[in-house]
């Protein structure tokens with residue numbers, strides 16, 4: 001195949017997901033490619049990976065190559081891949097040398113040559129990690145600015161920034177929501193935490209694997225625990241009468257930004273999250289802004305693959321306005337670390 005003829009044509013640019021698919025022609029690409037989030041600071045030598053999805057009803061075999069940021073090294077960067085029709089495979093590799101950047105976003109180019117086509121994807125891979133810090137939950141997020149990794153996404157021109165911490169007692173997050181109007185009774189943050197091995201099922205009798213929370217009206221409520229049939233999560237549930245014991249929430253509004261600072265006890269989630277430095281877990285955030293942008297999905301930052309939406313990804317609750325379409329999964333790769341310094 002002649003790669004010299006490849007006109008690098010941008011066939012898909014989704015600003016919000018910061019990924020660009022570069023394809024040589026207008027044919028349907030045979031595979032979809034995605035690099036996993038980096039779940040601990042990259043200069044600590046983490047295991048990382050790729051996902052390759054065969055989009056065809058026929059078998060695929062090809063060579064997948066990942067071009068890392070300059071100066072980075074991995075144990076392996078070229079992989080022979082054979083996929084059955086519609087099969088998805090995860091390919092691990094270890095970063096042996098990497099240099100952290102202040103932006104915490106890393107450009108990868110992933111190329112698959114096979115089936116008579118070359119597919120090249122440029123992806124801005126995010127570092128998605130929670131340093132060990134105990135914040136003061138008071139609505140002032142200054143302690144997050146130097147010590148947490150911001151994950152930023154844009155929905156209808158409005159910015160959202162999510163940061164996470166963990167410590168002995170709590171899982172903590174701060175969310176900055178740019179919005180024209182703040183309605184304390186309706187604007188909300190929904191977030192989910194699960195084991196690093198968890199995935200979302202596709203059938204109503206499959207069970208949830210996540211702890212799921214809603215922060216609204218200055219309180220934090222738990223709306224799902226592991227083991228609930230997925231079908232039940234789609235009947236809008238009343239929020240529990242009592243908020244989560246020992247959870248803390250502070251909300252402050254400044255100009256057009258609403259700032260949430262949230263902590264929930266980590267102990268009830270210990271068996272799923274196993275919080276220790278270096279451990280991977282799953283995390284997701286939805287922002288509810290019914291008087292503005294509607295539902296915002298953090299999943300957009302992680303270059304979602306085709307088929308990443310799942311109608312069971314998030315639990316419905318009374319008072320929330322969910323779109324009719326399925327949402328992106330609530331289980332992004334995330335990790336516990338000690339510090340980003």
Ligand SMILES: [Ca+2]
Pocket residue numbers: 135136137138139140141142143261
């Ligand atoms: Ca604070």
Ligand SMILES: [Ca+2]
Pocket residue numbers: 179180181182183187288289290291292
């Ligand atoms: Ca709003």
